Amino acid sequence: MRSDPAGARATSRDVARAAGVSQATVSLVLGEKWHGRVSEPTAEAVRAAAEQLGYRPNLAARSLRLGRTRTALLVVPALTSEFFARVYAGAARVAADNGFGVVLYPSPEGVGPAQDPFTSARAALDGVIASSMAADALAALQDGGLPLVMLDSDPADSAAAATVNPEVADGMRQIAGHLLSLGHRRLVHVAAAVDSWTFRERARSLAEAVRGVPGAVVHTEPTALEVEAARAAAERALSRPGPRPTALVCDDDLLAAGACKAARRLGLRVPEDVSVTGFDDLTLATALEPELTTVRLSAEQVGAGGMHALLTALEGRPPTSATIPVTLFPRASTAAPPPA
Amino acid sequence: MRSDPAGARATSRDVARAAGVSQATVSLVLGEKWHGRVSEPTAEAVRAAAEQLGYRPNLAARSLRLGRTRTALLVVPALTSEFFARVYAGAARVAADNGFGVVLYPSPEGVGPAQDPFTSARAALDGVIASSMAADALAALQDGGLPLVMLDSDPADSAAAATVNPEVADGMRQIAGHLLSLGHRRLVHVAAAVDSWTFRERARSLAEAVRGVPGAVVHTEPTALEVEAARAAAERALSRPGPRPTALVCDDDLLAAGACKAARRLGLRVPEDVSVTGFDDLTLATALEPELTTVRLSAEQVGAGGMHALLTALEGRPPTSATIPVTLFPRASTAAPPPA
DNA sequence: CGGAGGCCGTTATACGTAAAACCCGAGCAG
């Protein structure tokens, strides 16, 4: 219900005039804290006037007045990834439950000059949640002087901030265990060539797991985070001289899709000739054929945990450090290696 | 570079004090419009003080003062879809080129009470871009009194607003033409059971195209927008009594993935026994095997077009109505039907 | 020598809201 000639939004003063009260009364009534301060008939008149004028509070003015905004900024490296969309969803849910909002800032990859997240966010902020950021990007965020929560990032990058990290090392250990116990010994790590904590951790954990098994080796094949790049990388790895690897351990489900394509192009069947594993358990994992053996890493839980951590930080409590468990989902893309 | 004891952010007045000038001068200098009003040494002193104090303008105060915010709200039905992430990317790019920002509002599907996008957005807004919204949701957005641009929505829902629509009807016509010319006559439309303009348009266009060819029929099988639901739907369609359909026309790539799984579960090969087509050309389309024949609908262009339309609207010019062309990408998931 | 402009700032103000401080009349206890 709006009414005014478009262009001029109604202010609380307009509502006050229409209801025959002062602006302060309008603020009290609509702020829901008028009990015992305003009589019911007056309150009702104010609400009616507000409704009739289509009044919406000016958020800028409110933020300015209150000094806090009940708004968090979520910084993600890329939005096109389902993973970060899910992180957002988790954070937004917890935020909504606590009267907060979440504004998204996809840290631009080359879009103009490196912009300042705080001003580009276009909203006044109470705190920042940064997901999967490299150390330098984090440093910039810390200069904001706002409470900071790091998700999926190296705890060493900022000892002071709260962190929420999925147990990726454990996940990779489970994948390695799964493959090794199936009898695989020659593994390829189709590794995301991205400088971030998660991927470093995945590499470290895989190497460690393999090191514990005599005769097992892992060759690392780096790739960009795209299906085609992963296909090329996997094809390289499968075509190298010497005995063929029997398992492709991919840093995420998208790369695993590329690996599957590589196998097929070389005339190899998955999983009979070569096993493939993913990571994250996105929609893609079960959309592919065969369905991917992967590790489910609940991005929603990461986002939700991040928002919780931020809320406790905003209450002045000391930074927390949470951890999100992961689960192996053995599916159709892995099997025992072919007989030598 | 921040310095103050955390908690108290530096204001322009603090900078002024540090630089030995008035607050107005700080505003002039940092506003880049000081030429001929402030001497170079003074300006330099201000900039130095600002840097040293880690000054960042208070966005709420600035918005309040200026009355406009150079910020647009993008309302999308769901963020987990790569499609909308791309719409955002396109809009954000154009926005950045024009000194604007974009704040995202994923219209929640059941998250608490139907929230008001304008207040939940947490930012003061200049305009709204709504993507793929149903009529009732659009009506709510129009009450905001802000310039509105509709993407991928029924132009009839609001004659007044600007629209940017991909030529989905043309896309579906191309898909139908492709299949019909390959010789297919018994089609199934694996149709998204979502009340929105695009999907209505796709159904309409497909029906129309088939109607023009004697002996061609299309059976509609509705499904939720999920891989598993689509698989079930496609399995139903392929198992119906009577001659088996030879092509599954899916409303988007995700549904096509489900259709492929259905075919495989029934022992049918794609494309030899049954052809499958997608829509949108997301990453998924080329991650699958076989790669999907699909229609590329540039979500980036839709987003970019939406932002352009909003910018012209903000200049007071009359609402525009743009259209985004689509292109058929014939790939490996379609072939001639098997001989009867 | 006086006034008209530049030049380089400063002072003052408004944006819309929330809330602290204040105010007034009525009821009520002492």
Added chain:
DNA sequence: CTGCTCGGGTTTTACGTATAACGGCCTCCG
């Protein structure tokens, strides 16, 4: 009768910024 409380409001103020309006001082020209 006086002074206090209390309900039901109003007046006032502050948040931080951008900018319009104002004004000293120096120079230059008539």
